[in-house]
Amino acid sequence: MSLLQRVVGQRGSLFRVCGARSLAALKTTYRPQSTRAEESAAHGAAARPFDEIPGPKGLPLIGTAWDYTPFGRFPLKTNMRDSFRERRKTYGSIYREKLGPMDLVVISDPKEIEKVFRNEGRYPERLPLMSMKIYRELKKMPVGLVNQCRNGEEWQRVRSSVQKDMMRPKTVGAYASLQDDVSRDLVDVIRALTEKEESGGQVHNFTNYVYRWALESISVVVLDKRLGCMTLEDLEPGSDAQLMIDGVNDFFNAFVKLELSAVGLYKYISTPTWRKFEKGIDQWHTVAAKLLNEKLAKSAAEDGKPSESDFLQSLLSRNDVTFEEAMLTAVELLFGGIDTTGNTLMFNLFCLAKNPEAQKKLYQEIMEVISAGQPVDDKMLNKMHYLRAVVKETFRVYPTAPNNLRILDRDIVLSGYVVPAKLEGQVSNGSCLQLADESSAMRAGVIKADLECKSHPAARCKHPNQNQHVSLELVPLEKADAKSVWVSDSQPTKILMATDVISSHPEYYPEPEVFKPERWLRTRDDESSGVQPFTHLPFGYGPRMCIGRRFAEQELFLGLIRIVQNFHVGWSGEDMKQVNRMIQSPDRDSFVFSERA
Ligand code: HEM
Numbered sequence: 001m002s003l004l005q006r007v008v009g010q011r012g013s014l015f016r017v018c019g020a021r022s023l024a025a026l027k028t029t030y031r032p033q034s035t036r037a038e039e040s041a042a043h044g045a046a047a048r049p050f051d052e053i054p055g056p057k058g059l060p061l062i063g064t065a066w067d068y069t070p071f072g073r074f075p076l077k078t079n080m081r082d083s084f085r086e087r088r089k090t091y092g093s094i095y096r097e098k099l100g101p102m103d104l105v106v107i108s109d110p111k112e113i114e115k116v117f118r119n120e121g122r123y124p125e126r127l128p129l130m131s132m133k134i135y136r137e138l139k140k141m142p143v144g145l146v147n148q149c150r151n152g153e154e155w156q157r158v159r160s161s162v163q164k165d166m167m168r169p170k171t172v173g174a175y176a177s178l179q180d181d182v183s184r185d186l187v188d189v190i191r192a193l194t195e196k197e198e199s200g201g202q203v204h205n206f207t208n209y210v211y212r213w214a215l216e217s218i219s220v221v222v223l224d225k226r227l228g229c230m231t232l233e234d235l236e237p238g239s240d241a242q243l244m245i246d247g248v249n250d251f252f253n254a255f256v257k258l259e260l261s262a263v264g265l266y267k268y269i270s271t272p273t274w275r276k277f278e279k280g281i282d283q284w285h286t287v288a289a290k291l292l293n294e295k296l297a298k299s300a301a302e303d304g305k306p307s308e309s310d311f312l313q314s315l316l317s318r319n320d321v322t323f324e325e326a327m328l329t330a331v332e333l334l335f336g337g338i339d340t341t342g343n344t345l346m347f348n349l350f351c352l353a354k355n356p357e358a359q360k361k362l363y364q365e366i367m368e369v370i371s372a373g374q375p376v377d378d379k380m381l382n383k384m385h386y387l388r389a390v391v392k393e394t395f396r397v398y399p400t401a402p403n404n405l406r407i408l409d410r411d412i413v414l415s416g417y418v419v420p421a422k423l424e425g426q427v428s429n430g431s432c433l434q435l436a437d438e439s440s441a442m443r444a445g446v447i448k449a450d451l452e453c454k455s456h457p458a459a460r461c462k463h464p465n466q467n468q469h470v471s472l473e474l475v476p477l478e479k480a481d482a483k484s485v486w487v488s489d490s491q492p493t494k495i496l497m498a499t500d501v502i503s504s505h506p507e508y509y510p511e512p513e514v515f516k517p518e519r520w521l522r523t524r525d526d527e528s529s530g531v532q533p534f535t536h537l538p539f540g541y542g543p544r545m546c547i548g549r550r551f552a553e554q555e556l557f558l559g560l561i562r563i564v565q566n567f568h569v570g571w572s573g574e575d576m577k578q579v580n581r582m583i584q585s586p587d588r589d590s591f592v593f594s595e596r597a
Pocket residue numbers: 126145146147159218332333334336337338340341344400401404405538539540541542543544545546547548549551552
């Protein structure tokens with residue numbers, strides 16, 4: 001239960017949150033708020049306050065943000081993950097860091113990560129993608145699945161509609177042969193490229209073709225249509241495929257710049273990058289809307305019942321999402337399915353190129369399960385244990401999404417420290433919110449962020465006593481006669497789970513620097529591989545885990561099968577490194593493909 005619901009009295013016309021007590025006194029009376037947080041209850045009495053979590057000091061106002069600029073020690077683009085490793089060594093598996101107004105608790109202990117996920121509740125909350133969110137607000141569009149972060153019930157309504165078609169193995173498996181066709185086309189493209197370039201099999205700028213493959217692979221599901229991206233020929237100018245491909249690069253380049261910009265000027269004025277972003281995404285929406293409408297018209301003309309494998313019809317037939325929401329979801333799935341899966345395929349190919357023994361074993365498995373020319377189906381995929389192990393091991397050493405984040409609606413004790421929940425709730429006009437003792441204790445050091453008032457954007461928060469942190473006044477500047485307002489902490493504590501640190505730690509993965517798919521294989525039929533839980537979560541966890549996981553895995557399996565079946569994959573030159581483009585991306589992309597005999 002939110003502490004803001006504890007309204008106990010009247011105090012003039014202010015919205016007031018108060019509860020001044022000494023920390024020492026509060027510590028002794030601490031009780032956890034939620035019965036679900038049983039662990040916390042066990043440790044609660046001994047838990048140490050939030051302010052005592054160790055961490056780098058940082059500068060006034062900006063905190064440690066400087067470290068992540070191009071001039072700092074951990075530039076966001078290339079080195080951010082090194083900060084997690086270095087700070088773990090200095091402070092341990094929990095530390096607190098302030099990046100400007102953002103209060104971050106970074107954890108890298110699998111048991112604590114499990115605890116966070118077990119306490120995330122029915123509506124897990126992440127941070128939204130700000131540029132997308134602003135775009136949609138400006139265009140008065142629905143918020144969408146990825147960005148629906150604050151209104152949990154709304155998120156769940158859309159999520160549960162889409163989930164039925166995205167997460168069920170049988171439904172996903174039904175698309176295997178269509179997606180296999182796309183992977184075979186990728187093989188033809190590679191063959192044509194190696195012949196055309198006459199470069200001894202060297203293919204440069206391979207990411208470009210892999211993104212096309214990923215877009216085409218997800219289009220056959222979402223749009224029920226081949227876009228025609230898998231060709232070396234020039235696409236017709238103005239064709240759907242050309243518009244989408246043009247849009248992808250422009251959009252991603254602008255999107256990454258906006259999301260990673262330190263100042264975020266685009267939030268206030270229309271910068272050139274914002275305009276590029278807007279143009280790219282407008283273009284995508286126009287093409288997607290056209291294709292979806294064509295698809296709906298076709299289905300209406302056929303007048304049949306929605307089939308299991310008709311993704312869009314099936315989504316719309318449920319009546320629990322509007323047409324606009326279905327369309328936006330389709331666009332999100334198309335977007336979400338390109339660079340994520342594309343980059344992951346690149347990392348897998350690189351790992352195989354650098355580890356010829358693993359590549360040989362994978363080739364042998366492919367030859368055992370699939371005969372030449374035979375189409376691949378989901379049953380065959382289920383037999384390919386080494387292939388699955390290769391993909392897992394690649395995620396371990398080259399994670400595409402190396403960390404995850406949650407904002408909790410309940411207090412939690414992590415590694416012996418109290419980490420407070422977000423502060424949110426309905427406040428009656430003129431009432432005084434009395435913080436319960438335990439909540440005050442937990443919030444010591446936390447009630448410092450501005451409170452946003454949703455219903456009264458002009459309402460401002462005053463901090464009469466910043467040092468003691470326990471007294472807040474929210475003064476409504478408009479509509480002072482309103483009965484109540486909804487207030488929420490604009491900077492709730494964010495818990496960042498640095499899973500990437502765990503997967504490279506010898507305590508959890510012996511010889512972590514060695515690429516060893518075998519570590520994922522069962523040692524005996526009835527035994528698991530011995531990998532500890534919550535040390536490897538490439539798609540996240542819980543009700544908000546990646547909704548595209550099954551499709552992504554299926555596409556990766558098919559892509560790898562077809563490429564390795566046809567070519568020996570090699571690499572020349574400097575090793576591939578990962579750079580941060582919101583997700584991890586390859587910094588170079590030249591492979592050497594040699595046709596197998
Ligand atoms: C290898 C490829 C992929 C990786 C590594 C990946 C990873 C992730 C991760 C880590 C999350 C956050 C999960 C959490 O908070 O617990 C996520 C969310 C999401 N992913 Fe993926 N993803 C991949 C492919 C895809 C594909 C192919 C699609 C679409 C077809 C997709 C659509 C989404 C969406 C819509 C969400 C937000 C779900 C929600 O908030 O309810 N992803 N993904």
